[in-house]
Amino acid sequence: MENEIVVEVKNLKKYFPIKGGFFGGVTSEVKAVDDVSFSIPAGTTMGLVGESGCGKSTTGRTILRLIEKTSGDIFFKGEDVSAMDKNKLRELRTKMQIIFQDPYSSLSPRLPVGEIIGEAVREHKLVEKAEYQDYITKVMKDCGLQPYHKDRYPHEFSGGQRQRICIARALALNPDFVVCDEPVSALDVSIQAQIINLLWKLQEERKLTYLFISHDLSVVEHISDSLGVMYLGSMVETGKTSDIFAEPLHPYTQALFSAIPMPDPDLKKDRIILEGDIPSPANPPKGCKFHTRCKHCMDCCKEVAPEMKDVGGGHCVCCHLYDK
């Protein structure tokens, strides 16, 4: 495996303004992504897990510059993404792609499938006109679609097939990096397996790098090499997937893992059940953001925000329990 870093994110912040008051001025900010850093080596998959509203999708979209960041740095193969001008960014678009969560709303109902997949290819002039049709057919075949599907419209397809169209659309541009924003959560279990297998196969064939955003931990464990756990806009734990699953360190990660329902009726686990809901990201708690729901909460947690610490082997955790 190569060790070239494809995507590197440093201290990324994205605040959404809340407008209010008489003159519609900015009254406060929602800290959707608050100081997130990670890097993804080429050909690997990084999983991003967390509950809804923790900023996983915003992170993914900010990397692609679908949303402009507030501060921080994003590097794609050593180049600063946020400093790129229009033309440079246009080139970059073919290299970074996204697969959206909902295959029902992310495909235009008015375009035939061939056009959905091929539109961007034509726009970016990736292939010669003469080869265009063959190229589209090849991409469709790679993604498990039949060539005769080209003239059909999205409503004629089932959820799993539609997700294949979304994947084909992203891969037609021959990207290096794909953000998969909950690609399987809208699908049935058996279809889920097909799509995960397809993503696997394509990664091997094309040496793709994935950022895999999901809230389903069992899926993430299967597909990702490294993992980031997010809570309320911040990263609380990062490391190799196998390390984190073997020994989750942050109390939030532990609670998250123990909440996974296991398909085994004899297994009665001691479940850590978190009290209450996620606090509002517009007004996050002082100190450690998790202290309001944490059972190990100490006095210092309420005052001082913990820093990210390496506890060995690239396994980093952001918690006062591991202060030495």
Add this chain to the structure above:
Amino acid sequence: MAKSSNYISAKESRRISRENRRITNEIEKKRKRRHIPESEYVTQMKDPENCVEFDEVKTYFFTDIGTVKSVDGVTFSVPKGKTVGIVGESGCGKSVTSLSLMQLVQRPTGQTVGGEIRFDTGEKVINVVNAPEEVMRRLRGNNMAMIFQEPMTSLNPVFRIGAQLDEEIALHFPKMSKEEVKARSIEMLGMVGIANKEGVYKMYPHELSGGMRQRVMIAMALSCDPKLIIADEPTTALDVTIQAQILDLLRELKSRIGSSIMLITHDLGVVAEMADYVVVMYAGRVVERGTARDIFKDPRHPYTVGLMKSKPVVGQHVKQLYSIPGSVPNPVDMPDYCYFRDRCERCGEKCKGAYPEMVKLSDTHYVACYLPEDK
């Protein structure tokens, strides 16, 4: 996947809708008679230990492209005080089964055309399929209550939580005074683990998070002490940690009130944790049923086996996930042989015949397969 054989000419379509109208009008006419004698809908339970018995229930939708047999001969029962999980993929008829029990299927297109659903109210046993609307109205809420999948859309956004709870309690307990109703509403909110119950009573649904809304829905369902709670994907829209909270709550409440739960879900993990009995559905039919242990430890139907294998499990690493080949047959045009035959790996000579009968493997474990012994 649309096939060219799906194409229907306008003439054919008109013929189908005419035919449909004839059938549905007939059923509706029968249902809308003024005085339906009690003898038509009061029956006896086969086993007095059961709360609900589904007996060869058939719910069809008469659409313009043909008859969709959403539920086609479903038989199972919900014992008193137990949880029965119904699993299957979307479109397999698990929700329609529960809607048939509540008689909330969209009429006149959807009709329960055959079978019996016997529900034990404590005093009488009522066959829901033939019961008139007036009887059903008394049954819903009082004896059976439903928790829907989307807590966001099933609460009315323009009324306060308190008003919505009060309305239901006042309707089902007409003798209560206003103060008593309010006290009961607040008590119910407390029971489902809402700390700030007085505050939530005055709030609007948009002020609550998803987990809190689902708690309100559960409070609403429990407010009339139902004998049966139907939970239709109660945690699908929620996060894992909130899901754990809600499942914990349901389990605790069940043991406190002693009602039965019919849990409909596609998540095998949730079923394994909650259910005593499991019913696996595929394309409108029950393919396998048994205790949770039967199904999870010794699955016999190839569909059940495939479903289990395709779900990634934490801690078990595989190079490739198993996926069931092919797709569900077209619901308008079901084959006359085993519905799973075209996707089945163990399909053999025996499977050429008609749809297989339910085979009894043990007192609790039944499977609809010609080759239940093979693994």
